[in-house]
Structure formats: C-alpha cells, structure tokens
Amino acid sequence: MHPKSMFSHLSSDLPASLVVFLVALPLCLGIALASGAPLFSGIIAGVIGGVVVGMLSGSHTSVSGPAAGLTVIVLNAINELGGFDIFLLAVFLAGLIQFLMGILKAGVIGYYFPTSVIKGMLAGIGIILIIKQIPYSLGLSHGGSLTEYIPLINDWEKINDLQHIGQDLSWGAIIITVVSLGVLVLWDKPYLKRVSYIKLFPGPLIVVVLGILINHLFKIFEPSMYLEASDRVILPDVDSWKGFKGLFTFPDFSEILNAEVWIAAITIGIIASLETLLSLEAADKIDPYKRISPPNKELLAQGTGNMVNGLIGGLPVTAVIVRSSANINAGAKTKMSAIFHGILLFGSVFLIPGILDMIPLASLAAILLQVGYKLARFSLFKSQARLGWDQFLPFILTILGIVVFDLLIGIGMGMAVAIVYILLRNFQNSHFKETYIKEKGETVKITLSEEVSFLNKGTLIKALDEIPDGKHVIIDGSKAKVIDYDVLEVIENFKTNASSRNIDVETIKIPGVKIDGLH
Template sequence: MTKSVFSHLSNDLPAGLVVFLVALPLCLGIALASGAPLFSGIIAGVIGGIVIGSLSGSHTSVSGPAAGLTVIVLNAITELGAFNIFLLAVVLAGIIQIVLGVLKAGVIGYYFPTSVIKGMLAGIGIILIIKQIPYAFGVNETKDLDKYIPFVNDLDAVMALKNLGNQLDVGAIIISAVSIGILVLWDQPIIKKARFSKVIPGPLVVVLLGIGINKFFKFVIPSLYLNVEDKVILPRISSVGEFSSLFMMPDFSQILNADVWLAAVTIGIIASLETLLSLEAADKIDPLKRISPPNRELLAQGTGNIINGLIGGLPVTAVIVRSSANVTAGSRTKLSAIFHGFLLFASVIFIPGLLNLIPLACLAAVLIMVGYKLAKVSLFRTQAKLGWDQFLPFIITILGIVLFDLLIGIGLGMGVAMVFILLRNFQNSYLLEESKEEQGDTVRIVLSEEVSFLNKGALIKALDDIPDGKHVIIDGSNSKVIDYDVLEVIENFKTNAATKNIEVDTIKIRSVKVGGLH
C-alpha cells in the first residue's frame, strides 16, 4: 500500500468502524441462515476485509458473506452432508474465480444496464429493511425468528411480517425508534458540518446509547429489559486451543465428488456475477467516480475464497450493503475495508463480552437506514423521469428481487432492458464503430450512430487508455441515440478527468445527473 492509502485516515478509520458495525450482524445472520457455524461468518468477514481489501483495486467496495449466496450455501451444505466437504467446494470456487480473472472475464459486468444495477441496489435495500423489521420489533430465534425474517426472498415470509404484532417487544421498539432518530439526526446538514460527527459516527452513538438504554431498563423498568437472546451473541475465547478449535479444514478426500464440483462451479459463477454487479454499483456511488478493475477484483475474490475454504469461512463476494455504508460514512480509500476486517478479528478476540451487550434492535436500525438510502423515494422519481426504457427495467428488477431472489430479479430486469434495445435497433439500424484520432495532445472519440449500454465496456476501455495530460473531445454529432448508461460513463469520466490533468470537451452530448443513489 502506498502513502496515498494513508492520506485519508480521518475519513477511512471512522468509515471502517461504521462498516464493522454494519458487517458484524450480517456476518452472523448470514452464517445462521446458511446453516453454517456462526464463527464461519466472522472468518469470512475478516478475510473479505483484510485479504480481499488489500488485493482489490476498488477504493470503495467491501467484501464479506453475502445474503445472495445464502440459499446456494444452505443447499450445498445439506446435499454434501458435512461442512468440511462444503469447504472444499469453496476452495475450488475460489480457483474458478482466479481462472475467470486470468481469462479477463470481468468485463461481463460492463454489459449490465444502469437501470438494472440501480434496481438491484433498491431491491436489496427493500429486502434489507424487511429482514431487519423483526429485529427492530424484538422478535428473535426463541420467538420463531425464522418465520418472520425472509433470508430467502420468499413472498410467504414477507407476508408473515403482518404477524409481528403478536410477538413484539416494547423495549426493542423504543431502542429501535431512538436509534433511527439518532441516525436521521446525524444525516442533517447541521450535524454533518460539525467536527465531532467526523470522529463519532452515528452508528457508534446508536450502539452506545442502545446499551445505555437497555441498562436503564434493567434497573428502572425491568419489564422492558432485553435479555441475552435479544442481543449479539459471540463465542468467548479463553485460550489459544479454544481459538484454534473454531477453525476447520476442508475434506480433500472428496476432490473427485461430482456434487462438490457442481457446488463449486455454482458458487464460483454466481459469486463472481454478484461481485461484478456490486463492484459496478459501488463505483456508481463513489463521489470521485473511480472505475475499479474487474479482472483484478476476480483475482482478489478468488484468493479470498480459497483462504476461506482452507480455514472454515463462508464464501464471500463484494457486497453493496457494506460498500454503500462505506461510501456513505465518507470513506476515501480501501483502507476502510481493511480496517473493518481487523476490527472484526479484534472484536471476537478481545471484547466479545462488550459486543454481547449490543441490542440487536440497534443493529437493525443501522441496517434499516442503509436500506432506506439504497431505496430512496427520490431514486424512483429520477428513474421515472428518464422514461420507460429506464424505469421499467428498474422496477421489474426490484419486484423480481423482492418477490423471488437476486438472480431472478436481475434476469427479469435484463430481459426487459434487452427488449427496449432490440426495439430501438429495429427502428434505427447502426454500425458498431468508434474512431479515436490523435492530433498532438488532442484525442477525439467519435461515437457511432447508436450507442447502447452494450458499447459501455468498449468506451470505458477507450477512455481509460487515454494518457494523462491530453485534451479529449467526445463527439456525438453522428449519433441519433446515446443510451443513458453511455452518457453516465462520459459524465463520470469528466468528473474524474481532473485527477489525470485531462481536459474534456463534448459535442452534441447532453449532460446527465449521476451518483444520486444514496
């Protein structure tokens, strides 16, 4: 890591703390939903932060165990019959990801339209809110938690939320309401401008205040006190031997088992796809509009998953929930992701007793606010104003994710987006040509007659290859249609050009507003 990584410590360390507070319940919850040991979720979070964070080329993306893999992992563990056999599949999945990175398959992420990516963000935000509502109401595993929290995006489980009134805990509701109030307050301009808000993130205030309120309940209003089942539960480690016993090795004797390979291929491909989509989404909410190298990300993810499989961790992907929390908290470099990994590791070693005091309602409030920022009403308005070709894939993606699952939602959204592309192509034939002319210090990029999101990858590469200090002219004079995704790429390039001392001029290319996802 170069000096530049350490040049934003005042931004990155508080952001890493926020991501840690977001990641901790997710690591535990996803492990629980996957039918895996709880500690395997922590291992995955640590590796996702420290190892993948160090190897990744992304400044904003954060990796860890993902809700999108929950069903796949649960089915694989069940079918393979033992967790250590499943770990072998995780190792092989990591190797597959490294092969994909070497083959430069990461460009597939460029061919997903912006409307679908934004729909994925909003859909995940809505699902995140739905998952956290039971915790906010004080419903836990002793009160039929699995009935109310749809880790699998199942419509019946979503509809079951209406039954929460039969199980709610007033103490948890009070803590949740106060926590959300604090987080809303921390987002107000008057608080954001204050110096203390840069040092003391809102989620930290929420956690400390939640612990305090629950202690107050214990001594003053015992009927509202939240017991151990309503709080974080981490293993206490009292010796080196006890610590080492929490790790598990894969069963290499099953290397020729066809079911292991099937699980490995499934995890490798789906984890790679989710990573590439999350990477693209994280770049969109990066205020500096930096573009992350997808092939390097696949290599980093593959390395992380190999290590996870060797020591007993769940498979990981780049995760937009953590990444969004990272950007929202003010992160500037990948040091925040690495720092959150060290915090996860240190927390289970040194302060499990303190962490076990945190009410789950506090963590639910943090995640509900993250979900809200991913699915703001203003995002729906913006997409609607862009027209049906942007709004319909966006809304279909959301509905597919909420009613079915992540991959089905993305597939439906892609299908609708492709229909609009084909209709446009039918109405207006075009040649897929781009020319780049260099005259001295000037680079001219002439766009073709119609430029769709399918051309986004080629344009990104062309812009990325431009040397520092050039004068760039992007000419759309010949273009009848320039897709919104391409306009967004051009706007992001213009935003980031100053860092490379590049002057950018455009001809007959309208400006668009980008980056308003959070």
C-alpha cells in the first residue's frame, strides 16, 4: 500500500488501534505469565508485533503479538534450556527460519496439515493453558509457593502436589478469579454484544480494572485478602536510563551449537508459521473489503519480528485472530491500526507503570482460562465426533499426545493417524468397475481414477483377479492424469496372462511398458 493511502484512513485506524491496545495489553501480560517468562517480554513482543511486523506485513487488518498457542512451547523451552537468554537465541533462530521460509515461498505449509490435527493442536494447547493457570487463579504465589504448583506437561509428581494446596490458597485471588470469569462470560453474551458502546470496552480490560478495584477494596475492608506485590504484575523500573536498559534481555549466542536450542527454534518456527498462516486466512475471511494477504510476505515479516524479539528480549509472535478480529470489528481499514497499537503498548510502560503494577495475576489468569476454554470448548469435541472417526481420531490423539507428552509428539501422533486414513481412502478409490453386455458377450469395464499410484496396486490386482474367465475386459485410462509404473506393470501382467484364462483385454489410453522377461 502506498504511504499516502496508509495515512488516509487515520479517522478509522486510530480509534481501532485504541481498542486493539486495550485487548492486547492484558493478553501480552497474561501470555508472558503463562509462558513462565518475564512479564515485560510480553509487552516487547506486542510492540514488535505491532510496529515491526505491522510495517512489513502485506495484511491490512491482521495484528501480531505473543500468542496463546505458543505458551506450552515457550514454557518448556525456557525450563529445558536453563535460561531466558538461551531461549531468546532460539527465538532469534526461529525468526531466521521463518524468514528463509518466506524467501523459499513456503507460505503454502498450512495447506498440508489436516484440519483435524490443527484443531487438536489448538485444543491441546487450550487444556494445557487451563492447567497452567490453576496456581495463579487460586493465589498460590502467596507466600512464595507458586513454583511448587506449576507442573510441566507430563510432570505427574507436581500435578499430584496440587492436593496439598489448601494451606496456601488466597481467598482474595479466588474471589477476583470468579468475578473476572463471570464478567468475561457475561461480556460474550449476544445481547451485550448488540449494545454499541459495550464494544468500546473489551472484556479483558474490564476484568483488569475490576481486579484492581476489588483488590483495593480488600486493602481497605479486609486486609487479609489483599494481594501483595508477589501476586500482582511486576514490571521493571523505568525512572532512569539504567532502568530503561534493564527492560531488555539479550540472547546468549555462545549456545549457538546447542542442539536443544535448534530443536526449540525449529519447533517455534514451524508452529508460529502455521498459527500465523491460519490466523491470516481467518482475518482475510472476515475483512469486509475481502482483501487477500500474501502468505510469503507475512512469513518474511513474522521472521523479521521474531529475530528482533530474540535480540531484545521479547516472546515469539504470530498473527493473532483475537486481536485481528477486534481490529476489524473496530473499523480498521489499513495496517496503521496495528502499528499504532504497538506504539500505545510501548507508551503504556512509561505513562501508566503504576497502574500496570496494580493488576492482580488472578485477573490475567481468568483471561487465559477463558482463552484456554475457547480453544478446547466442549462443542468442538462434539462437532469433531459428528464428522466421523477419520476426523475425530486424529483430533483426539493430537490432544492426548500434547497433554501427556509434548506438542511435537502430539502433532506427530495426529498426523500419523490422519495419513493412515488418507492412504486407506486412496487405496479404495483406484478405479470404478462396471459390467454390461456387448457384442462380444459380457464385458467388464474398469475405469481408472484421475491419479493411480503404487498405493492402488493391491486393490487393482484384487479387482482383476476377481474377473471370471472368458470375459471381455476394457481397462480405460482416459480419465487418469497420472498412472504409476507399478500400476502399468500390473496391467501389462494381466494382459500377458489373460489368454490362459480366455480373457480378451482391450486398453484405452494405457501406455505400454517393458517388463523384465517380456518383450
């Protein structure tokens, strides 16, 4: 888009950017919290996702930032790599991988993942997200006991420790969580969505404000329930130049040869790209102007953004449908809305740091509990079950693999089952067989499918073997665009042996082949 046209819709884009900022701020903090990363890393990611990715992206309405879909990967990577600075190196390398994918025009990668596996991946992440918020929603950071109750994906020993949480519960945090969830559920009701001014106040923002107010009331009327600093957002001090420099963390390039760093980088690069491409497609579908975003250019933009994040201490980013849909519904017309929302995020650290530090972690946990539920809602399981086993089994195995093992194993399990179903369908659909009477007597006609590969070899052999002796057989390849050599060999063998069974074979557009021992 020409620079002049980018600034020609500021009357629409500036108000939309404010709405997106109000949605993004609590999500940036909440996703950093769920990822086990410094809270400010979520703000950095939001700023880079808005400004850097927004400027380079070819999308007019998509908004990027830290994504709930990456929380499981980030949490595990930080724990396994042993430090946030080492993790940042993986983020930088993931961005480099995405950038190379964009150059290689790999934007079609999203088309090669079955929908059942993608939905299973998001649902599995949603379940893990819910599990991870249990400590924060119950106030288990009270008394410094929080880390005891944050189990890794398959750390059953720590999950079992949840039975001992009674003595550490914070009723203040529980009340804030319950009230916040009630507000979020209410805000999603259709009758409230129809009220025009309600759209100006996103549910997550209301939850954050209510959490601050309730906690302030606790301080006045019930000090025992008041949430101290350890139960609230803590951002770095930016009162001086030293404080400003302290906002950023830099990657440890000495670990460049660490195999685990590369595994984390490849995982982040692939999953972030997949989530971006899916969100991009979804945003284009709800764009009132029906503009199409170039996927390869988006990978270049996302790759650049993640390289920058890795260099200065931000979480990995993707295009995010929650922010993108809020942007579109608020009336954004160009990418300037996404860019300005990033500027507002950065400004909030300097303009309202005191307010941000008052946000209870329980409020952020409630927001993420709702995000997790939306990813793994009950209706999704029902709809997948109604589609049949070929959709439900890959879906459910992907979820189980993610929850019990890890994300890559879960996706691998789902893909394996999906591929088996594809092979079975391909195996069954090699040809169409019909029998009718012609001048030469009873004729059996076998019409080959559009593409016949070695996978169809067994089915075709079976069909030919079942033809009774003495029949007239027509093998029609006129509809086939691709016929593997293996299939041609089966047909040639059948023709060679047909005379011994008194079968007259006629072929239509079937190339001849040479078979060892036959001429």
